[in-house]
Amino acid sequence: MDLYIYYRVDQTLADALLPQVQAMQAGLAAASGVQTALKRRPESKDGVQTWMEVYGATAPEFADTLAQAVAQAGLSRYISGERHSEVFVDVVPCA
Template sequence: MHDLYIYYQVREADAPALLPRVTAMQAALARQHGVTGQLKRRPEAREGLQTWMEVYPATDDGFAGMLAAAVAQADVPALIAGARHVEVFMDMLPCA
């Protein structure tokens, strides 16, 4: 299992239009795949850009592909500035 952290920038003017797209996409992913995503943003904007982060905990190997398809279907790239950056983390195994 892996946790996905995806961050990207959003123009402040586009944030009100992007928010319902991302929340609807995350709700559909939760219904269809059982992965409840979180949506966060940095408190401050810089040069008219907000930084947003989507977090998807405890995903299996196939989820990243399903997420990419959901992002395209929701047309998220049309309202972000630049690329979506995906980071993958896993839990540390405790020492025996």
């Protein structure tokens, strides 16, 4: 399954948040082998950006690992509101 986590970031905090998320994702990739990506919407609205972390081909227990990594990285101090998680799985064609 793939995890997509999106949240809002005040654009004045974006430069401080970026290396924190990059370091966290690099650590998660090294420790668990997951594929990571970091994206954001191209536009800001009222001085706020929307960011998305992507974690590909994760095991079900990875959500707990990610939650621990987010807490250790202290990301909540940069984020406006909550982190929203979505889970997607591959579509398997019928035989």
